[in-house]
Amino acid sequence: MAQYVNNDEFSHWRCDKCNCELELKKVVVSYLEGSFPVDLPVCKNCGQVFIPESLAIHKMLEIEQQMEDK
Amino acid sequence: MDQQKLRMLESYCIQEEAPACTAACPLHVDARLMLRQLKENDVEGALKTYRKSVPLPSILSRICEAPCQKKCRLAEIGDGIDVRSMELFLDSQSDRSFLPTRLPLKNKKVAFLGSGLDVLTAAYDLRRKGYITQIYEPASSAGGFLRNFSETVLPFQIIDDTVSLLEKMGIEFHFSQPIGELLIQRKSDSGRFVIKEDEFICVYISDNQEIRTIDPITRMTEGNGIFGGSAGPEFWIEQAADGRRAAISMDRFIQNVSMTASRSDEGSYETRLFTSLASVSPSHSLIQNSQVTPDEETARKEAARCIQCTCMECAKGCEFIRHYEAYPRVYLRQVYNNISICTGLRQKNNMINSCSVCGQCESVCPNHLNFQDVIRETRQTMVETKKMPPSAFDFALRDMSFSNSDAFALAKSPEGQKVCSYVFFPGCQLPASNPSAVEKVYDLLQEKFSESTGLLLRCCGIIADWAGENGKFQQARNELLQEVKFLGNPELIVGCPGCMQTFRNFYPELKIRSLWTILDQMDISPKQHERVQTFAIHDPCGARYQTEDQDAVRSLAGKLGIQVEELPLNRDNTSCCTYGGNAWNANRSLSDAAVDALAAENCHDYLTYCAMCRDFFLKRGKNAYHLLDLFFEPDRIINAKPMPRPDYSMRHENRSRVKKHLLKKYWREEMNASEPYEKIRLFISEEVRELLEERMILLEDIQQVIDQTLETGNRMINTQTGHYLAHATPGHVTYWIEYLPKEDGFQIFSAYSHRMFIEEAN
Structure with a gap:
């Protein structure tokens, strides 16, 4: 399972709704005809996912582009 | 394809x-x-x-x-x-003493009678192919007529050295063999030729007077297996080439394959290669005496001095062709292979989507190769087969949807009239760039055409055609035709060269006229300025082949007191700013490079008559004006004050503003209520605004995310800064907004997006 987020990238973020810390957990992400599990920070209580900016604009974009050319 | x-x-x-x-x-x-x-x-x-x-x-x-x-x-x-x-x-x-590579000898023999240049050439070629090669020469040395040259031109020593080299290659020379006395017999069973008790599959007879008919292509005589040539040629290089032709034929004869297939490229011919000498200076040879080794x-x-002849006419004005470091012949093959792939990466998707489909390459091509339609059709195929990358043109298509939504679209006859004779159609990006100019043009047309001019606001649909979305294009086309019908089939006065081109190509039923010819026919008193005001004129790609519009614009500029300088590629050959084909959406770095190259062609400010050309130049720091900018604000001709360049969000806002203002002014109507989220007030610094532009995130995207968060309460909080982070997926894209409440609205600190879908628990 891929892990793209380090602890220090989300340790200062909390779920505002639940006032709860985040923890790395398996989340399924999908695009076009592919889906795969990734370890992402989520709220321990409600499961709300946190995608850090650096992940979105680098690795996720790269994977999106690769999948688009398949 | x-x-x-x-x-x-x-x-x-x-x-x-x-x-x-x-x-x-x-x-x-x-x-x-x-x-x-x-x-x-x-x-x-x-x-x-x-x-x-x-x-x-x-x-x-x-x-x-x-x-x-x-x-x-x-x-x-x-x-x-x-x-x-x-x-x-x-x-x-x-x-x-260099010996060329040779195939190992096969047990197949060929004979030559004579030893002139044709024979030496053919023997050389056939020995390299591995044939046992024998030369019978009546004289005591080889070379034939080559020995007639003076020593200063061709010393005997050179001939002798060449012959000894051929001998080292394994060619056998038999000198002092009077050809008339050589008894050549042909065996009836094998068809082989017998010379001096040796057997050969074929023979070459140089300068044999009995040979009347030598086929100029194969060099074979009427006698099957007998080849030949003339020993005293008009041109020596032709004689060598004849020898080479004969060698090819003898090889084919022995292998029993076609003697004539695929031989059209032998010998000298006229090339089809085009090379422009337009920018080549004449030069003179540095060789004084061509008999002396320099x-x-x-x-x-x-x-x-060699100019390395090449065509590449299409690359001169096109960054796309230059960027991929080849030319349409190569690109055609790549496009074909890309759409033929069954599995694996389609590596040329981005290339296919980066072309502006502007038609410049066809216009400048010596053979007028229509590459843009190949790209258009390929994109259609990609959409039909669901292989079009969704991100390629999504932003442009959303912009088109906006233009055809209630936020902008409008079809109105003048107040109190059911139908109209004329309708002003400014296109979508002119109102996005310069809303006040659109309002002023409408005022002017009302005046000129006795208030019989209606207003039609929407997109012509070309964005969808460029994206390969034929279904969406047809839908936009049908909607537009419906609106025109509803207005009583008026003549369209079109303010955008791109729309004009779209109408000409895809709406044969429409009556259309360009705004430029109308303005040029108006009674405008020519202006003169204290100093000559020079602008370089950039023709938009939509005006390609529209001489009347190109002339009208230049005439209008003259009346405004503007002196125009022409760009190297202008009028029918003009370059696209990369708005064409939605290329800017698919490949922004290429788009920037293209605009930079175009902007560098002339040091003066540019004058154009397409809103997007103007804004693309402004974006890259080149001062540029739309003709209407100067028509309605002639002070800018002198003071060179740049026009404001609206960002993507402002382009939406401006379009809605045109609709709102004109509805109120001419029909005394209020615009329909907008979406509730649009009332959310945002505070955004200049820096963040630039980031949003770079990431193609609109204010309405941010408003939708905040609106949704206000409803669900789903958001993260940064324990160090106190900033909130919310996300939502209003369409195909998920947006993340970092913000804080401020006064009656929200301050935005950052925004980013992705297209991947996250399967969340809640």
Whole structure:
């Protein structure tokens, strides 16, 4: 399972709704005809996912582009 | 596109055709490469190139009549390159004992009668192919008429050295063999020729008077297996080429394959390669005496005069063609392969989506290869087969949806009239760029056409066509036609060259007229300024082939007191700003490079008549005006005050503003209520606004995320800064917004997005 987020990238973020810390957990992400599990920070209580900016604009974009050319 | 169409289109692109020198050379020496190598001081490489085509370099470099020099394009404006002198230099630098590679001998024999240049060439070629090669010569030495040259031109020693080299290659010479006394018999069973008790599969007879009919292509006589040529040729290089033809034929004869198939490229011919001499200065040969071997420096300087003939007309104005470092013939094949892939990566998707489909390459191509329609059709196929990358044109298509939504779209006859004779159609991006100019044009048209001009606001649909979305294009087209019908089929007065082009190409039923010809026909008193005001005029790609509009714009500029300078590629050959084809959406770095290259062509501010051209120039720091900017604000002609460049969000806002203002002014109507989220007030610094522009995130995207968060309460909080982070997926894209409440609205600190879908628990 891929892990793209380090602890220090989300340790200062909390779920505002639940006032709860985040923890790395398996989340399924999908695009076009592919889906795969990734370890992402989520709220321990409600499961709300946190995608850090650096992940979105680098690795996720790269994977999106690769999948688009398949 | 099927294979047949691919090959037909490929044949239009003549970039791979041989340069004039190579085509003129009966042996097809790649003189262009050879001269480049020489210029770059690669003598060994140049020698290799020469030897690749020429069998007997020491002889031919001295006596070749150099048809290449006569056909050299430089000869049209000065002196052609003295290629033969370069060859003479190369031969002087060569190891004359060099033996070419040869196939191992096979048990197949060929015989030659005579030993002139044709024979030596053919024997050389056939020995290299592995044939046992024997030469019978009546004289006591080889060379025939070659020995008639003076010692200063072709010393005997050179001939003798060449012959001894051929002997080292394994060619057997039999001298003092009177040909008349040689008894050639043909065996009735095997068809082999018997000479002096030796058997040969075929023979070549040089200068045999009895040979009346030699086929010019195969060099075979009426006698099957007997080949021949003339010993005293008009041109020596032709004689060598005849020998080479004969060698090819003898090889084919022995292998029992077609003697005539695929031989059209042998010998000299006229090339189809086009090379413009427009920017080439005439130059003169540095070779004083072509019988004397030049020194290295002279040879290199003469070689450096070569202009390396190439076509590449289409690359001159097109960053796309330059960027992928090839030319349409190559791109056609890549496009074809890309759409034919069953599994694996489609590596050319981005290339296909980066073309502006503007038609410049077709216009400047000597054969008018229509590449843009290949790209358009390919994109349609990609959409139909669900292989179009969703991100490629999504932003542009959303912009088109906006233009055709209630936020902008409008079809109105003048108040109190059910139908109208004229309707103003400004397009979508002119109102996005300069809303007040659109309002002023409408005022002017109302005045001119006695208030019989209606208003039609929407997108012509070209965005969808460019994206390969034929279904969406047809829908936009039908909607527009419905609106025109509803207005009583008025004539459209069109303010956008791109829309004009779309209407001409895809809406044959519409009556259309360009705004420029109307404005030019108006009674405008010409202005004069204290100083001459010069602008470089940039024709938008939509105005290609529209001479009337191109002229009207120049005439109007003149009336405004503007002196225009033409760009190197203008009018029908003009370059696209990359808004065309939605190329800017698919490949922003290429788009920027294209605009930069275009902007660098002239130091003056640019004057154009397409809103997107203007804004693309402004975005890259080149001051540019739309003709209407100066028409309604002539002060800018003098003070050169730049126009504001609206960002993507402002382009939406401006369009809605045009609709709102004109509805109120001419119909006393209020615009329909907007979406509730649009009332959310945002505070955004200039820096963040630039980030949003870069990431193509609109204010309405942010408003939707915040609106949704206010409802669900789903958000993260940064324990260090106190900023909130919310996300939502209003369409296909998930947006993340970092914000804080401020006054009656929200301050935005950052925003980013992704297209991947996250399967969240809640």
